[in-house]
Amino acid sequence: MRMWALRGTRAVAAVVAAALGIGLLAGCAGTQTRTGNSLTVWSEENLPARMAATEKLIGVFEKQTGIKVKLVGIDESQLPQLVESAAAAGKLPDVMGGIPLAPLWQMYSNGLLNTDATAKVLDGLGRGTFDPNALKLTADGTRQLSVPSDSWQQVLVYRKDLFARAHLPVPDTYDSILKAAKTLDKGSMSGISLADDPKDVFTQQSFEDLAVAENCQLVTADGKAALDSPQCRKAxxxxxxxxxTGPAGTQTVDTTRATYQAGQSAMVVWSTYLLNSLAGLRDDVLPNCPQCKGDKTFLSRNSGIVTAIKGPDGATPAQFGEISSWTVTKHANAPAAEKFIRFMMSTGYEGWLGMEPEGKIPVRDGTVAAPKKYVTDWRGMKIGVDSLQPMDTLFPASFLDQLLAGVGNMQRWGITQGQGALVGATEGTLPVPQAIGSMTGGDQLSPDSAARQADSAVSALQKTLL
Known part of the structure; x- marks a missing residue:
């Protein structure tokens, strides 16, 4: 999977070490800008099937351009150390793909990116063909750090049949979600499956999804920890x-999905990667609700999705999500790198999205000549693991419309405040999940105390990054 928490359950603690050390290395290497007719490309899409798909795209690029490409798959948990050591040795790759927001901003803050090359690529492709919010999240003011390629989103999935029977509205506000959870929490049915595992960044992602809806931010505009704000206390x-209203015991990334797919929870907060298992296309996590025994599509047909949520103090509906990007590094063979990224965002774009469409929602709508080409073709892409089905035969058009619109509603803690290194560090040390675990577990910490604990831990973490 393609989340910090869920990409094959990879660890992220190494982010902190990189955040502390990489700044010392950015200027150490004296490497000259590379030239020639070859490129080295690092990709976080390192599973065998995805590497094979990328190699196939590279083969087309090499034939078209004559530029030779060496593809290297990297594991997300190893990215910080790899960047640190490569920067020190002057051996960063020319291009990096599938890079999430936090490490992107860390590399930028340490002077490891060629943003001029990125600007040339975007100008050539047409900035107006990209989602404006995807560009905003990957830019420092007018300086574009990367070429955003795709996104996954944290969403709230709910049982439309149960909501209709109870005459409940769509759960897209704090009040409507709480009302539904309390109303439907009876018998063997839980109101909602919500992560509270103190050792998993998935808990932070789930909380941030609700927090940004209430305008609860990690930091203020000037970078000070803000988790003890009134908005965060409400969150x-x-x-x-x-x-x-959820099941007893600690809820994890696996148990939240399992409870919903067993028909034992009316709602679940998960990522869009849930869609393939929800549709019965993964044999290892098939839906096993009572109705699913005779119809494995029962849950996908009877599930609704909420992308953006609005809290009492939220100015507009918002949600958590991740943007993945292509980057050009500081000493890259820039002309060749620019050609490669332009190819991957045009001729090769649908092949890239097609690796896992539910977790690769396009952030480029189309081309200048065909403004909706990619979002239109994405709808018909096949999802699944053990069996495949086109998304537009599994889900209604309105469902897919919401996913595409969700990119515009996406907000991220600390990113637009220039605190990417801090975000990466919190994903390693997990101060927010620990506070949530203390609040929902045996410690029974009050929400206000949990907010203060998380805020204090983030403040302390900031000091280590100075």
Whole structure:
């Protein structure tokens, strides 16, 4: 999977070490800008099937351009150390693909990116063909750090049949979600499956999804820790109330999905990677609700999706999500790198998205000549693991419309405030999940106390990054 928490359950603690050390290395190597007719490309799409798909695209690029490409698959948990050591040795690759926001901003803050090359690529492709919010999240003011390629989103999935029977509205506000959770929490049915595992960044992602809806931010505009704000206290309170309607015991990335797919939860907060298992296309995690025994598509047909949520103090609906990007590094063979990224975002774009369409929602709508080409073709791409089905035969058009629109609603803690290194560090040390675990577990910490604990831990973490 393609989340910090879920990409094959990879660890992220190494982010902190890189955040502490990489700044010392950015200027150490004296490497000259590379030239020639070859490129080295690092890709976080390192699973065998995805590497094979990327190699196939590279083969087309090499035939078209004569530029030789060496593809290297890298594991996300190893990315910080690899970047640190490569920067010190002057051996960074020319291009990096599938890079999430936090490490992108860390590399930028340490002077490891060629943003002029990125600007040339975007100008050539047409900035107007990209989602404006994807460009905003990957830019420092007018300086574009990367070429955003795709996104996955944290979403709230709910049982439309149960909501209709109980005459409940779509759960897209704090009030409607809380009301539904309390109403449907009865018998063997839980109100919502919500992560509270203190050792997993998935808990932070789930909380951030609700937090940004209430305009609860990790830091203020000037970079000070802000988790003890009134908005964040409301977010912690809502999270506690919702978790109280969930199953007993610590809820993890696996148990939240399992409970919903067993028909034992009316709602679940998960990523868009849920869609393939929800549709019965993964044999290892097939839906096993009572109705699913005779119809494995029962849950996909009876599930609704909410992308953006609005809290009481939220100005607009918002949600958590991730943007993955292509980057050009500081000493890259820039002309060849620019050609490669232009290819991957045009001729090769649909092949890239098609690796896992539910987790690769396009952030480029189309071309200047065909403005909706990629979003239109994405709808018909096949998802699944053990069996494949086109998305537009599994889900209604309105469902897919929401996913595409979700890119515009996406907000991220600390990114637009220039605190990418801090975001990466919190994903390694997990101060927010630890506070949530203390709040929902045996410690029974109050929401206000949980907010103060998380805020204090983030403040302390900031000091280590100075």
């Amino acid at each position: 912690f309170t809502a999270y506690q109330q919702l978790a109280a």
